[in-house]
Amino acid sequence: MKIPRISSVGREAENDARDYLNVAEDSHQFSPLFQVVGSVFPGIPGAVPIDLSDPFIGKHYPTVNAAEHSFRGYAFRKGFSIRRNRSWANGQEATLMKRVWVCSCAGHLKGKQPIEGVQQRDRRNSRADCKVVLRASKRPHKLFPDVIEREVIAFKTEHSHPLVPGDGARSLAAYRNISEYCREQLIKYKATGLNVAASVRLLELDTGARAREFPFTEKDVRNYLACFFSGEEEMDASKMVDVPEKAQMDDEDFIYRYKMDEEGRLEHLFWMPGESVRLYRKFGDVVCFDTTCKLNTYDMLFGIMVGVNNHGQSVIFGCCLLRNEKTATFTWVFETWLEIVRKPPVAILTDQDGCIVDVIAKIFPSTKHAFSCSGHSIIPSFLRSTHRLPSMYRSTLMLSVRFQ
Known part of the structure; x- marks a missing residue:
């Protein structure tokens, strides 16, 4: 985890921040604040002080982060959030001497100067000149002068704005x-x-x-x-294309085609196992093309071309992943399919999509086109019958599942 830089505080305050982050990462409690408000006590390895009491003037904390998280816990219980305001450091030793925290609604928000011709966002003003403040100063321990602590020297609790009731504080951005x-x-x-x-x-x-x-x-x-x-979007395309490439190593007749967009992302993918090509040449007179299903991960359409053999059994002629349902998309699919099989179907069944109608009339002018009345029941009924299909067809279905 990246350690936040603290302006004008020097090495000691940075070490305090590192101590806090180490403690917070080791705490696996799922509360909004992780219940960690301190850091490791000097000389006691692994000891983590848990302080859920309210701050008050004269209270001591082992580190500046312990004071901050005690105040943050108090703010969470009361229904508001805090932010750092000012700090003072010793210029010679570069150590943090004093830190001030205020309510997130403290101060006034300076209005933006309008720029002619530029539309600006109208954001809600979150500042209400709230006077809540906690100030902690560096002090030596009373009994152990060598141990440095932070003492609360000022603490005001009066707000000028309504607080968030109940557990609503967890919805505040600070928590x-x-x-x-x-x-x-x-x-x-x-x-x-x-x-x-x-x-x-x-x-x-x-x-x-x-x-x-x-x-x-x-x-x-x-x-x-x-x-x-x-950061992984550019790698997704190569990973998805690797799947049919590996399938082609096991099946020399496995055929696939894909298309990338201008940004190098996978746009469309079409594949046919070698057995599907041979079956299409025998039983490809009537084909049902369905794009009902969708992948959750990439929000892509999953298209499947299904036919029937002489025994009334369903067979797969091809599968595809499509980015959208535009005319250019279906044109690419059917042109790629025709390039592979080199024989248009006698009849094809699809859903009632205007884009598909125009594309089929253009690419398959002699093919009879009909709309499927069963629509959404084509793929579910086909999947229920896969237990009767050879392993080759089941593996083809699993190929599409791997993309998810």
Whole structure:
């Protein structure tokens, strides 16, 4: 974890910040504040002071971070948040001498100067000139002069604004935080294809937390996952293309085609096992093309081309992953398919999509086109019958599952 830099505080304050981060990371309690308000006591390795009492004038803390988190815990219980305001350091020794914390609503917000021709966001003013303040100063311990502590020398508690009632303080931005453990679990859930809502529910079961007890919202999770996976977007295309490449090593007749967009991301993917090509040449007179299903992970359409053999059994002629349902997309699919099989079907069944109608009329002018009345029941009924299919067809279905 990155250690926050503290302006004009020197090496001692930076060490205090490092102590706090080490303690916070070792604490696996799932409370909004992790219940950690101090750092390791000098001379007592591993000892972590837990202070949940309210601050008061004359109270002593082992480090400046202990004072800050005691005040932060007090603010959380009362229903407001705090921020750092000012600090004083010894210029010669570069050590922090005094630190001031105030309510997040302290002070006045300076208005922006309007710029002609530039539209500016109208943000809510969160400053209310609140006078709540806590000031801590560096003092030697009364019994052990060599031990340096922080003493509260000023503490005001009168607010000029309403406080957040009940447990509403956990929704304040200052207290929303995703712990390292939760981050690791959320990344695993995302990799399996779970959406954000399902991931949070599963995390509640995993940690034993009650509903909405976490110090973060679903929006925070969505933003974190988007930020985490943004660096892997360029690698996703190569990873997905690796799957049919490996399948081609086991099946020399395995055929696949793909298309990248301008940003190097996978746009479309089409594949046909060698056995599917041979079966299409025998039983490809009538084909049903369905795009009902969708991948959760990449929000891509999963298309499947299904036919029937002489025994009335369902067979797969090909599968595809599509970015959207536009005319250019279906044009690419059917042109790629025709390039591989080199024989248009006699009849094709699809759903009632205007784009597909125009594309089929253009690419397959002699093919009879009909709309499937069963629509959403094509793939589910086909999947229920896969126990009767040879292993080759089941492996083809599993190929699409791996992309998730």
